[in-house]
Amino acid sequence: MAFAFDEMLGHDEQVRGTYTALNTWLREQSPDLLEQRCQEAELLFRRIGITFAVYGEADSTERLIPFDVIPRILSSAEWDILRRGLEQRVRAINLYLNDIYGRRDILRAGVLPEEMVFQNPLFRPEMNGQRVPHDVYVHIAGIDIVRVDEKTFYVLEDNARTPSGVSYMLENREIMLRLFPDLFSRYRVAPVEKYPDELLATLQSVAPATASAEPTVVLLTPGIYNSAYFEHSFLADKLGIELVEGRDLVVKNGVVHMRTTEGLKRVDVIYRRVDDEFLDPLAFRPDTELGVPGLMAAYLAGQVTLANAVGTGVADDKAIYSYMPEIVQFYLGEEPILNNVPTWRCREPSHLSHVLDRLPELVVKVVNGSGGYGMLVGPAASKAEIAEFRARIKASPKNYIAQPTLSLSTCPTFVDRGVAPRHIDLRPFVLTGRDRIRIAPGGLTRVALQNGSLVVNSSQGGGTKDTWVLDR
Amino acid sequence: MRIHIFHETVYRYEAPLTRAIQVLRVTPRHHEGQYVVNWRIEISEDCKLDAQEDAFGDIMHTFSVHEPLDALSVVVAGEVETQDTHGIVRNAVERFPPSLFLRETPLTQPDAAIQDFARHLAEGNGGTDKLDLLHALLGELHREVTYDTDPTHAATTAAEAFALRRGVCQDLAHIFIATARTLDIPARYVGGYFRRSDGVTAQEAGHAWVEAFVPGLGWVGFDPAHAICTTDAHVRVAIGLDYLGAAPVRGARVGGGEEKLSVAVNVTQAAQQIQS
Numbered sequence: 001m002a003f004a005f006d007e008m009l010g011h012d013e014q015v016r017g018t019y020t021a022l023n024t025w026l027r028e029q030s031p032d033l034l035e036q037r038c039q040e041a042e043l044l045f046r047r048i049g050i051t052f053a054v055y056g057e058a059d060s061t062e063r064l065i066p067f068d069v070i071p072r073i074l075s076s077a078e079w080d081i082l083r084r085g086l087e088q089r090v091r092a093i094n095l096y097l098n099d100i101y102g103r104r105d106i107l108r109a110g111v112l113p114e115e116m117v118f119q120n121p122l123f124r125p126e127m128n129g130q131r132v133p134h135d136v137y138v139h140i141a142g143i144d145i146v147r148v149d150e151k152t153f154y155v156l157e158d159n160a161r162t163p164s165g166v167s168y169m170l171e172n173r174e175i176m177l178r179l180f181p182d183l184f185s186r187y188r189v190a191p192v193e194k195y196p197d198e199l200l201a202t203l204q205s206v207a208p209a210t211a212s213a214e215p216t217v218v219l220l221t222p223g224i225y226n227s228a229y230f231e232h233s234f235l236a237d238k239l240g241i242e243l244v245e246g247r248d249l250v251v252k253n254g255v256v257h258m259r260t261t262e263g264l265k266r267v268d269v270i271y272r273r274v275d276d277e278f279l280d281p282l283a284f285r286p287d288t289e290l291g292v293p294g295l296m297a298a299y300l301a302g303q304v305t306l307a308n309a310v311g312t313g314v315a316d317d318k319a320i321y322s323y324m325p326e327i328v329q330f331y332l333g334e335e336p337i338l339n340n341v342p343t344w345r346c347r348e349p350s351h352l353s354h355v356l357d358r359l360p361e362l363v364v365k366v367v368n369g370s371g372g373y374g375m376l377v378g379p380a381a382s383k384a385e386i387a388e389f390r391a392r393i394k395a396s397p398k399n400y401i402a403q404p405t406l407s408l409s410t411c412p413t414f415v416d417r418g419v420a421p422r423h424i425d426l427r428p429f430v431l432t433g434r435d436r437i438r439i440a441p442g443g444l445t446r447v448a449l450q451n452g453s454l455v456v457n458s459s460q461g462g463g464t465k466d467t468w469v470l471d472r
Numbered sequence: 473m474r475i476h477i478f479h480e481t482v483y484r485y486e487a488p489l490t491r492a493i494q495v496l497r498v499t500p501r502h503h504e505g506q507y508v509v510n511w512r513i514e515i516s517e518d519c520k521l522d523a524q525e526d527a528f529g530d531i532m533h534t535f536s537v538h539e540p541l542d543a544l545s546v547v548v549a550g551e552v553e554t555q556d557t558h559g560i561v562r563n564a565v566e567r568f569p570p571s572l573f574l575r576e577t578p579l580t581q582p583d584a585a586i587q588d589f590a591r592h593l594a595e596g597n598g599g600t601d602k603l604d605l606l607h608a609l610l611g612e613l614h615r616e617v618t619y620d621t622d623p624t625h626a627a628t629t630a631a632e633a634f635a636l637r638r639g640v641c642q643d644l645a646h647i648f649i650a651t652a653r654t655l656d657i658p659a660r661y662v663g664g665y666f667r668r669s670d671g672v673t674a675q676e677a678g679h680a681w682v683e684a685f686v687p688g689l690g691w692v693g694f695d696p697a698h699a700i701c702t703t704d705a706h707v708r709v710a711i712g713l714d715y716l717g718a719a720p721v722r723g724a725r726v727g728g729g730e731e732k733l734s735v736a737v738n739v740t741q742a743a744q745q746i747q748s
Contacts, residue, residue: 118572125575125713128527128567251493252536253520282495282722286627293724294493297534300524 005149006421007072007411018073018470021186026070031418034069037179038414041067044175066463067172069179072411072424072445073187079441079469082145082153082428085338087437088328090141090430093160093315095331097137100314101127111326120320122313124276126283130300132309133208134434139307140199140271141430142166142443145338147409154341154406156425158324160316161308162273165444165464166429167231170195170238172444172466188471190441196238198431198438203239203269205433206305211268218242218258220249220272222290232273246274251294256304269305276310318401319345319367341406347398355402356393359386362402363454364393377454379405408454411465413447423448425456426467442467473555473704474509474742475667479548479678481721482734488540490727497663497710498548498720499523499531503564505557506708511550517541528717529565530710541728546721551742552707559701561683561691561708570685573658579714582650583631589616590654602657602686606694609651614699617644621676626715641680642715644696648682649714658685662693663718664709667739675737678720683711707739 005011008019015023045067074082099105100117107114117123142163144156173192177184200217207215221232223245236243242258250257250264257264274291277284283296298304314320320327322343328336344351344362355362364376376389393400410421428443445465446456456462479498500508515521519535526532537544576582582590593612597605620638630650633643645661652659659682666679681695681702693702702708712718725731 114569114571118569119575121575125568125572125717126527130527250491250538252491252538254522254534281724282493286716286722294495294534294536297495297522297524297532300526301522 004407004421004423005147005409007147007409007424009421010150018075022071022073022183025183025186026412026419034414037069041069041175041179044178045171048171065168066449067175068413068422068447068449068463068465069176070412070414070419071176071183071466071468072426073468073470074442076470076472079190081337082426083439083441085153085155085336086143086428086430086439088332088334088337089143089155089158089324090138090432090437092324092328092331093141093158094135094137094432096327097309097312097315098132098135099331101130101311106327106330109330111330112320112323116319116323117314120314120317122311122317124311124314126296126300127309127311131302133302133305134206136206136307136432136434137309137312138315139202139206139309139432141432142427143430145426145428146341146406147426148406149409153338155324155338156341157318158316158321159427160312162228162275163427163429164228164231164273165427165446166195166440167234168464169429169440169442169444169467171234172464176466187468190469190471192440192442195429195440196235198440199235199271200239200241202431202433202438203271203305203307205435206307207268208302208305210303212266215268216258216266217269217271218244218249218267220244220246220270220274220292222274222278226273228273235271241271246289246291249292249295251292251298254298254301254303256292256295256298267304269307271307276313279306279310317367318365319347319398322401341403344402346393346400346402351402352393352397355400356390359390359402361405363405364389364400364402367399367401377405380452380454405454408448408456411445411447413449413463413465415449415451420451422451423454423456424465441469473553473667475552475554475665475705475707476738476740476742477548477550477552477665477707478736478738479665480545480736481547482543482545484543484732484734485541485728485730486732487729488542488727489537489544489725490540491536491538492541492544492723492725492728493534493536494546494721494723496533496535496546496548496721497526497530497718499533500550500552500664500707500709501529501531501565503708504562505555505704507553509551509553511552512548514545514547514549516543516545525565527567528711529567530712530718548720554704554707556704559693559703560689561693561702564691564708570658570691573660573685573713574653574656575713576653577714577716578629579627579716580630580646580650580653582654583634586631586634586647586650587654589634590651593651594655602684603689603692605655606652606657606684606686606692609648609655610694610696610699610701613644613648613651613696617647617696619644619697626719641695641697645680645682646714648684648694648696652682652684659683660691660711661714661718662708662711663715663720665707665737665739666695666698667705667707667741669705673738673740675739677735677737678709679706680715680718681706 142159219236278290280295408423413422431438445467630646633639649659710718
């Protein structure tokens with residue numbers, strides 16, 4: 001990993017243009033002052049209460065996601081490519097979902113194997129033949145992007161279900177503005193503060209035809225035990241909408257209502273952060289109390305909009321991911337602006353043997369997993385771990401894909417002994433409404449805080465940075 | 473055969489009910505060998521009954537009540553004219569290609585025992601004739617699993633029922649489906665009614681069986697509780713990947729305390745029509 005592209009220094013230790021002022025500023029700061037600012041940042045985060053529950057850690061259910069005070073900077077030209085690529089990708093994803101639950105042209109054309117869709121646990125047969133309001137399935141997408149050199153960005157993962165992290169994007173900016181106003185005076189940074197307004201506008205734009213001119217939007221959360229509960233309450237507050245749990249909603253005469261002190265009030269759009277199978281015990285898992293009985297019937301009757309729609313997982317599954325270039329090409333007739341990471345599908349025998357031969361060099365992922373759970377990073381794994389994965393892959397090859405170990409770009413990061421490069425990725429948030437696509441400039445930069453680590457997931461010890469897109 | 477069906481479900485609540493909602497899949501449709509002469513749903517309360525077609529083509533009704541109640545009854549009744557098609561189901565509403573019905577669901581996930589059972593059947597079968605294999609499965613299941621209403625319930629999985637070697641029509645259907653899918657044969661759950669040939673008309677519940685896809689024939693009905701292919705005694709109401717997808721009633725309620733449920737199902741052969 002020694003030769004990773006560095007966002008500030010490139011491949012050749014020459015400070016890149018966008019980072020010149022930051023580099024100068026960094027040299028001006030005494031290490032003590034930076035250290036002090038870091039502590040202030042942590043204090044601010046604690047006061048706001050940004051925490052993140054970590055699955056599988058018995059001793060602490062919530063902890064702070066580490067924040068790094070050194071921003072990641074993208075030029076307007078770089079962002080322009082990303083923005084166009086993201087828009088293209090999300091347009092294709094929405095067309096694909098309309099097709100998969102509708103005419104299934106892509107299956108008839110033989111672009112995707114039928115089995116990949118119909119046997120996919122994330123495909124929801126319940127959505128078959130149903131129209132969703134304004135044909136938008138994915139209203140909020142979080143597309144994970146990595147960079148490997150000056151010119152090359154790859155899409156690592158599409159998150160089309162309930163992507164989280166946008167609250168950190170907003171908070172990180174707020175805290176940076178508070179701590180380092182002088183640094184902002186040296187750059188023209190595109191604002192991200194409009195995101196809540198744009199999210200609300202997006203959600204209102206997709207209200208069903210039966211809604212009033214001023215549709216009521218709510219945010220449905222699984223509750224305080226969910227790892228992203230902080231974000232749910234934060235966003236509801238920023239959007240000025242009600243934060244509700246399943247028990248606060250009632251389906252009456254085919255229409256969804258919210259229980260209020262003044263009686264029932266009609267709900268038109270539900271920004272739901274509850275997974276498909278917990279949404280309605282009468283349609284999906286019967287043994288859950290997180291959802292709303294009868295919600296699916298109201299949804300399929302066109303009385304309410306769910307954002308994101310039900311069944312979008314069949315677009316962001318890691319096995320489907322490998323077909324995204326073909327999907328973009330099929331629906332838009334365009335070359336993908338943003339490329340995929342080269343991916344081997346273990347379901348294909350030739351790919352499988354290649355993967356098994358080269359396991360120590362590869363990253364192996366479970367197709368229906370998320371958040372860095374159950375993946376193998378070959379170069380960092382022990383012999384025992386590799387042997388274990390080999391057995392797992394052989395037992396059910398179609399559950400795995402493999403990719404080359406990418407040399408993710410690094411960004412200067414404040415660590416114990418001063419400033420050092422650490423690997424980063426980027427999750428921009430793409431909003432799709434009835435009218436148009438909106439993308440907050442930048443997104444959430446995640447950073448692997450351990451030296452050499454490539455795993456940026458917050459569930460695996462990653463931190464975050466503020467992301468700056470420079471105005472022209 | 474003209475079959476008359478009367479199916480009444482009465483819920484009695486120990487305390488007043490605050491609200492309740494139900495999703496019903498209780499309405500048969502026409503297909504070759506099945507003609508719905510008349511059909512009605514009656515809810516004891518004044519309420520809006522919304523009809524929709526679900527993703528599998530089943531007719532789904534939804535209603536909710538929001539007044540305090542101490543009892544609620546749902547009556548489903550009607551007449552259906554049937555013909556024996558030797559189990560072959562033609563011109564039914566089909567919304568998916570057969571391969572969809574290879575999906576596993578929590579209720580039909582095969583365990584090692586079911587996989588062994590499937591392997592054993594395939595070995596015994598030798599050839600590649602799917603229809604023979606399905607008939608072998610039907611017979612073997614009938615021998616292996618005893619019909620027993622006691623040990624299982626609505627949430628019992630195929631694997632659990634197979635381990636007990638006991639169950640009701642729902643369990644037999646789930647085991648059949650799990651085994652067929654293991655053998656790479658698309659299979660689906662069917663909810664409906666069955667007219668008994670022994671003259672007994674009062675039943676405790678509706679009936680359930682399976683349809684499996686046989687190349688060249690299409691969907692074929694197998695009734696593992698009776699070890700037969702479906703006949704003109706079967707009235708087909710709803711299909712799904714498992715019981716949950718075809719359940720006649722899925723409901724939720726708030727309040728009401730303890731619930732007492734009484735179900736009356738009457739399936740009779742209607743008086744012969746004048747033949748012309």
